[in-house]
Amino acid sequence: MSPLLADQFDLLMRWLHLAAALVWIGHNYATAVTRSRYTPLQASDLADPGSPVQRMLLQREHGVFRYASLVTLGCGLAMLLRRGWLGGALSLQGPLAPIGIGTWIGIVMVLNLWFVLWPHQKRVLGFVPASIEERLRCSRVTFLSARVNTLLSVPLLFFMAASSHGVFVRG
């Protein structure tokens, strides 16, 4: 790859990384702000598929943020790979340690989204058959799973920003 093309590729990856991260974490923060405290779903809300609460839940389920998470992680890994930094970052080597921590947190967040939040959300929404009690339990898990990602986004953003200023963080 010519240096100019490599630069253009890197710019595209960086832009997509930020844009997709905004879509993903924007969804997460929007929910965190609009629903600042956990409000339990009621059995009556889930019993009727046409209930206002259920319609509201279904409207919010469009999957864009889930795929944005994959674009975010993919572009981040591609940037590290192109620089030959991926191994060093993941093994927290020297000046690559800050971005490495950010990468690991990002991987945990994507796994949390796809393998904890989404399977439970599918039960809440009725995409996967489950009893009302099970769906109510799952709604609590989806809330906590989303909040864990809100929490993890704080150090991730810090270490992503610190990756250009690793000397400060590493002392």
Place this chain on the structure above:
Amino acid sequence: MGRLLDSTLVTFGLGLALTGVLVALLRWLS
């Protein structure tokens, strides 16, 4: 932990605390 996360403000506070712990850990290890 689950109860703590019920509040958005506490969630962000915990995020900041975790950031501090990780920075301290990184500086200590390097």
